[in-house]
Amino acid sequence: xxxxxxxxxxxxxxxxxxxxxxxxxxxxxxxxxxxxxxxxxxxxxxxxxxxxxxxxxxxxxxxxxxxxxxxxxxxxxxxxxxxxxxxxxxxxxxxxxxxxxxxxxxxxxxxxxxxxxxxxxxxxxxxxxxxxxxxxxxxxxxxxxxxxxxxxxxxxxxxxxxxxxxxxxxxxxxxxxxxxxxxxxxxxxxxxxxxxxxxxxxxxxxxxxxxxxxxxxxxxxxxxxxxxxxxxxxxxxxxxxxxxxxxxxxxxxxxxxxxxxxxxxxxxxxxxxxxxxxxxxxxxxxxxxxxxxxxxxxxxxxxxxxxxxxxxxxxxxxxxxxxxxxxxxxxxxxxx
Amino acid sequence: xxxxxxxxxxxxxxxxxxxxxxxxxxxxxxxxxxxxxxxxxxxxxxxxxxxxxxxxxxxxxxxxxxxxxxxxxxxxxxxxxxxxxxxxxxxxxxxxxxxxxxxxxxxxxxxxxxxxxxxxxxxxxxxxxxxxxxxxxxxxxxxxxxxxxxxxxxxxxxxxxxxxxxxxxxxxxxxxxxxxxxxxxxxxxxxxxxxxxxxxxxxxxxxxxxxxxxxxxxxxxxxxxxxxxxxxxxxxxxxxxxxxxxxxxxxxxxxxxxxxxxxxxxxxxxxxxxxxxxxxxxxxxxxxxxxxxxxxxxxxxxxxxxxxxxxxxxxxxxxxxxxxxxxxxxxxxxxx
DNA sequence: ATGAAAGCGCTAACAG
DNA sequence: CTGTTAGCGCTTTCAT
Numbered sequence: 001x002x003x004x005x006x007x008x009x010x011x012x013x014x015x016x017x018x019x020x021x022x023x024x025x026x027x028x029x030x031x032x033x034x035x036x037x038x039x040x041x042x043x044x045x046x047x048x049x050x051x052x053x054x055x056x057x058x059x060x061x062x063x064x065x066x067x068x069x070x071x072x073x074x075x076x077x078x079x080x081x082x083x084x085x086x087x088x089x090x091x092x093x094x095x096x097x098x099x100x101x102x103x104x105x106x107x108x109x110x111x112x113x114x115x116x117x118x119x120x121x122x123x124x125x126x127x128x129x130x131x132x133x134x135x136x137x138x139x140x141x142x143x144x145x146x147x148x149x150x151x152x153x154x155x156x157x158x159x160x161x162x163x164x165x166x167x168x169x170x171x172x173x174x175x176x177x178x179x180x181x182x183x184x185x186x187x188x189x190x191x192x193x194x195x196x197x198x199x200x201x202x203x204x205x206x207x208x209x210x211x212x213x214x215x216x217x218x219x220x221x222x223x224x225x226x227x228x229x230x231x232x233x234x235x236x237x238x239x240x241x242x243x244x245x246x247x248x249x250x251x252x253x254x255x256x257x258x259x260x261x262x263x264x265x266x267x268x269x270x271x272x273x274x275x276x277x278x279x280x281x282x283x284x285x286x287x288x289x290x291x292x293x294x295x296x297x298x299x300x301x302x303x304x305x306x307x308x309x310x311x312x313x314x315x316x317x318x319x320x321x322x323x324x325x326x327x328x329x330x331x332x333x334x335x336x
Numbered sequence: 337x338x339x340x341x342x343x344x345x346x347x348x349x350x351x352x353x354x355x356x357x358x359x360x361x362x363x364x365x366x367x368x369x370x371x372x373x374x375x376x377x378x379x380x381x382x383x384x385x386x387x388x389x390x391x392x393x394x395x396x397x398x399x400x401x402x403x404x405x406x407x408x409x410x411x412x413x414x415x416x417x418x419x420x421x422x423x424x425x426x427x428x429x430x431x432x433x434x435x436x437x438x439x440x441x442x443x444x445x446x447x448x449x450x451x452x453x454x455x456x457x458x459x460x461x462x463x464x465x466x467x468x469x470x471x472x473x474x475x476x477x478x479x480x481x482x483x484x485x486x487x488x489x490x491x492x493x494x495x496x497x498x499x500x501x502x503x504x505x506x507x508x509x510x511x512x513x514x515x516x517x518x519x520x521x522x523x524x525x526x527x528x529x530x531x532x533x534x535x536x537x538x539x540x541x542x543x544x545x546x547x548x549x550x551x552x553x554x555x556x557x558x559x560x561x562x563x564x565x566x567x568x569x570x571x572x573x574x575x576x577x578x579x580x581x582x583x584x585x586x587x588x589x590x591x592x593x594x595x596x597x598x599x600x601x602x603x604x605x606x607x608x609x610x611x612x613x614x615x616x617x618x619x620x621x622x623x624x625x626x627x628x629x630x631x632x633x634x635x636x637x638x639x640x641x642x643x644x645x646x647x648x649x650x651x652x653x654x655x656x657x658x659x660x661x662x663x664x665x666x667x668x669x670x671x672x
Numbered sequence: 673a674t675g676a677a678a679g680c681g682c683t684a685a686c687a688g
Numbered sequence: 689c690t691g692t693t694a695g696c697g698c699t700t701t702c703a704t
Contacts, residue, residue, distance in 0.1 A: 009697055020675045025699060033673055050475055055453035056401070057697035059392045060680050079425055085415050088424070092442035101453065104440040106428035117391035117437065138386055224620055261597055262622050281416070284560055286598050345681055356691045361683060369689055393681035396696045
């Protein structure tokens with residue numbers, strides 16, 4: 001039966017153990033200067049009373065917070081992406097490991113974040129969240145942005161070089177002899193979507209490979225948009241269909257391959273496809289997907305660790321880490 | 337520039353506004369008995385100092401917590417399911433709406449939950465978490481389990497009748513004239529996986545439709561397991577392939593359809609497929625998926641609301657809600 | 673090695 | 689309507 005009485009406090013433990021609350025506090029915090037006799041009496045009392053220190057009181061007394069906030073933009077689409085899942089997992093596991101409380105926020109960016117109870121905040125992208133970051137920074141709370149390099153604010157970030165990712169994709173496809181290329185981009189509202197496309201496009205331009213405007217299809221990272229995009233691309237037969245496709249996420253690439261399969265086209269024999277993410281789902285299908293890898297889980301976990309360092313003032317200055325994306329060659333691209 | 341100085345407190349605001357801290361507290365908490373003159377002075381001071389009340393101090397003083405914990409089992413697979421995502425979204429949005437802090441835990445069930453800072457805990461399934469629930473209950477923290485009906489503990493839960501879901505699937509397929517049925521189950525470690533299978537199997541037995549043991553394939557909700565299962569099913573030609581399939585999640589059903597398509601089989605002409613979830617991804621593919629709907633988002637949001645009621649002692653007794661799953665007929669099943 | 677006492681920042685009687 | 693005051697449960701000097 002749940003005991004609805006007042007919670008057991010440090011006083012109860014002290015009384016039962018016959019020591020002062022200070023001593024109890026010491027054993028809770030593993031301060032070494034406690035006789036083993038007292039130590040075990042206190043531990044016994046704690047066990048007997050089923051005592052657990054009140055985290056709020058601890059934080060208040062310590063003056064520091066071991067909680068980090070995690071902000072995810074509120075639009076539903078983001079959740080259906082491998083991207084968000086991996087970040088949630090990465091941040092979640094790292095917090096569990098470091099014994100940090102993870103306070104989760106889904107927000108459209110317009111309501112105020114309650115920054116007061118956290119020691120730091122992690123933002124998964126910053127679509128609409130600039131104001132919130134500024135507010136947090138103003139009250140002295142360190143922030144960490146994942147996957148969005150920001151150069152107009154003094155804020156920590158960890159992300160990959162998406163522009164470079166686009167270049168790598170283009171380079172690989174061109175090296176295979178393709179010259180009728182098409183792409184389905186990610187959401188152009190996001191920095192990642194924009195930069196992957198730009199890197200891809202710039203590389204082709206630089207190497208004199210034409211990229212017909214019609215062959216640039218704006219997606220939004222959803223499978224739905226990938227399907228629509230691919231169907232549109234397939235209907236554009238004025239100069240022959242593209243022979244190679246750069247798709248801005250593996251999820252979308254999988255959908256594209258599904259569409260192709262339905263139409264009786266074979267990957268990579270009829271058409272090459274390269275994705276982005278290195279999503280394990282893309283490993284075992286009819287054809288293992290060639291892709292550009294970005295280490296989302298590690299980025300997220302690392303964001304927590306670095307932020308935690310900053311919170312404890314062990315790190316100084318700004319953390320601004322840009323990771324290199326990496327080409328992972330599997331079976332979905334073939335030489336022309 | 338982040339201000340590294342001591343945080344501004346209610347005292348600073350009181351001083352600047354020329355009132356007592358009580359009055360400041362009153363305007364923070366919207367106590368009506370404050371002259372509008374004072375109110376605006378305080379508000380001005382708050383704005384000027386960029387003050388934000390310390391949530392820890394508030395919770396400590398109020399003696400109650402407006403934070404709820406959310407526990408997700410730690411195995412990675414769960415994250416790649418529509419199920420987990422919808423729960424996260426539902427819980428997240430509801431907390432945002434109710435201004436509750438959401439404290440997120442990914443845990444294998446063996447470490448201790450820090451129950452001390454939350455007023456209630458929500459469990460997304462309870463694979464390995466019974467001990468944690470018992471511990472929380474023992475210190476008087478209300479718990480809410482989603483999607484797992486539990487009859488051996490006095491704990492709140494909200495879920496659907498998965499057994500009934502299995503029956504509905506069987507009933508529909510049989511009503512279409514099918515009698516060579518097969519199924520790919522969810523993880524049999526989970527209650528949902530187990531019960532869907534049992535409902536399906538029991539219904540068929542009751543109606544004298546044979547279900548060859550070979551045609552019961554154990555999956556684990558992953559796309560991977562669905563692919564493997566479907567391939568196994570397709571290789572079992574001793575008495576002709578099944579004409580209809582019950583797949584325990586839409587995600588898996590989608591993968592099954594992909595496999596079928598690769599083999600040149602048509603859904604529903606050659607084989608009927610019914611899924612489970614009502615995942616929007618299954619809406620727009622080559623064939624809109626017939627499925628059994630479970631309102632995950634609403635279940636999760638509702639779990640938060642009911643739990644919040646219990647935390648405020650507005651609700652008494654146990655919340656034990658069992659929702660009916662619902663057949664959603666689209667295009668992936670045809671009469672034999 | 674231990675304890676007394678002073679807060680941490682806020683809320684909630686209680687007076688006025 | 690407003691201010692004084694006593695905690696909330698814990699940590700942390702500072703003595704002892």
